[in-house]
Amino acid sequence: MSGIHPEHELHTRRRGRNMWLGLVLGAFVTLIFAVTMVKLSEPQNENPRAPNYSATAGVSE
Amino acid sequence: MTDATFSSTEREYEAQFDDYVELLKPRVMRLVIFTALVGMVAAPVAVHPVIALATILCIAVGAGASGALNMWWDSDIDAVMKRTVNRPVPSGRVKRAEALAIGLTLSFMAVIMLGLFGNELAAGLLAFTIFFYVVIYSMWLKRSTPQNIVIGGAAGAFPPMIGWAVATGGISIESVLMFALIFVWTPPHFWALALFRNDDYTAAGVPMLPVTKGTRVTRNHILAYTLLLVPIAIAPAFTQIGGVVYFTVAVVLNAVFVYGALCIWRRDDAAAGADSYRAEKRFFGFSILYLFVHFVAIMLEAVLRAFDLGVTNWPVWY
Numbered sequence: 001m002s003g004i005h006p007e008h009e010l011h012t013r014r015r016g017r018n019m020w021l022g023l024v025l026g027a028f029v030t031l032i033f034a035v036t037m038v039k040l041s042e043p044q045n046e047n048p049r050a051p052n053y054s055a056t057a058g059v060s061e
Numbered sequence: 062m063t064d065a066t067f068s069s070t071e072r073e074y075e076a077q078f079d080d081y082v083e084l085l086k087p088r089v090m091r092l093v094i095f096t097a098l099v100g101m102v103a104a105p106v107a108v109h110p111v112i113a114l115a116t117i118l119c120i121a122v123g124a125g126a127s128g129a130l131n132m133w134w135d136s137d138i139d140a141v142m143k144r145t146v147n148r149p150v151p152s153g154r155v156k157r158a159e160a161l162a163i164g165l166t167l168s169f170m171a172v173i174m175l176g177l178f179g180n181e182l183a184a185g186l187l188a189f190t191i192f193f194y195v196v197i198y199s200m201w202l203k204r205s206t207p208q209n210i211v212i213g214g215a216a217g218a219f220p221p222m223i224g225w226a227v228a229t230g231g232i233s234i235e236s237v238l239m240f241a242l243i244f245v246w247t248p249p250h251f252w253a254l255a256l257f258r259n260d261d262y263t264a265a266g267v268p269m270l271p272v273t274k275g276t277r278v279t280r281n282h283i284l285a286y287t288l289l290l291v292p293i294a295i296a297p298a299f300t301q302i303g304g305v306v307y308f309t310v311a312v313v314l315n316a317v318f319v320y321g322a323l324c325i326w327r328r329d330d331a332a333a334g335a336d337s338y339r340a341e342k343r344f345f346g347f348s349i350l351y352l353f354v355h356f357v358a359i360m361l362e363a364v365l366r367a368f369d370l371g372v373t374n375w376p377v378w379y
Contacts (some may be wrong), residue, residue, distance in 0.1 A: 013075060022080035031115050035178050038111045 064167040080154045084163060085125025092352075093124040093220045099356045100224030101237055103302040103363045108228045108269040116227045120220055123171035123187045127194040129166035130132045134199045135158055137204040138265040144258060164195075186226055188217040193234070204266070209274040214247030215240075221356070238297045239359070246352055247281045247288045249322065256325075257338035258279075274334075280326050283344075285320035291315045294355060299378040302304060302359055304371050311360040316350050321347055 097120045101108055108116075131174065132150045140151035149155035168191050176184030198213030218240045225236035255262055255269040256279060262269040271277045294315055298308035321344040328340060365371045 017076075017078045031118070034111045035115050038109050 086128030097220040097224035100221030104226045104228035113291035126167035127191040130195040133160035139267040142261040183226040207270045210251045218243035235302045248347040249286045256341045284322045284326040304362045307358040
């Protein structure tokens with residue numbers, strides 16, 4: 001059978017490299033998630049033109 | 062495609078993860094991480110630890126990416142010099158095209174992510190640093206002028222300024238002085254190396270000062286730049302990031318550094334050759350410690366301020 005099948009020697013040869021790459025990508029995703037959480041928890045009053053939702057919260061017309 | 066394509070008898074060496082890490086010049090990255098962290102910690106604005114970690118990583122990856130681009134561009138001269146012949150590209154472990162692709166991709170990602178994690182100024186400074194190191198220093202100055210290291214040293218001097226910009230969103234006298242400290246330190250540091258690695262640079266045709274102007278001129282330049290460095294290194298003591306600890310450390314380090322430069326200045330090639338460039342090698346080794354301890358002192362001052370342990374009546378001029 002031709003082609004790359006799951007047990008090919010290529011996979012063994014690249015296992016270490018791929019594992020490290022996977023770890024780096026996983027760490028990158030975790031970092032973006034952590035930064036997002038921090039940014040969302042910061043006060044949102046930096047842009048004076050941004051609508052202030054908290055001022056109108058609970059007011060119905 | 063068949064299995065034969067991947068025959069173990071025909072395959073070339075395949076780069077491992079370590080080779081790609083080495084492509085990013087991890088030793089340079091360590092210094093970049095440290096100085097950027099000090100710039101951030103010394104700033105008067107606190108940075109959330111997660112943001113600090115994320116932005117420092119961006120700065121480190123940006124520095125590593127410029128190292129990869131430098132190895133892509135300089136692979137021909139790296140192959141000639143003993144000091145660099147085992148780098149991933151000249152040794153054949155990583156292909157030139159791979160180094161270029163990795164360098165460009167990581168540069169782009171580092172700048173974009175720093176803009177998102179930190180702010181536009183920090184991202185702009187990182188982009189300029191990468192551009193300066195790769196285009197201005199590696200492609201233009203390195204092979205064309207003996208002053209290459211004087212101007213090119215700016216690339217290595219930006220990290221504390223970027224760290225400061227992440228925290229404050231601006232540039233101030235303190236961050237400019239941290240920049241100046243590394244910028245003026247770089248020429249004597251590299252010229253001392255060039256004195257005892259002269260053969261390497263001659264073989265590669267890199268116009269380092271000892272190659273083009275001779276070792277006497279280089280020794281004079283080392284002393285001149287070391288003397289110029291003294292006021293620049295001591296000045297931060299009288300800013301918001303300094304204090305009595307930094308002042309004491311800076312005075313001692315600069316006294317030893319000037320003494321080392323004087324020793325090099327007094328010698329000629331015959332004396333240096335007789336003891337295998339002992340004074341030059343010692344000066345080079347001390348120069349690394351010199352820079353490291355200056356930044357440790359800045360960090361120490363920041364810690365003392367955080368715990369209100371600083372000297373209250375210390376003169377702050379800026």
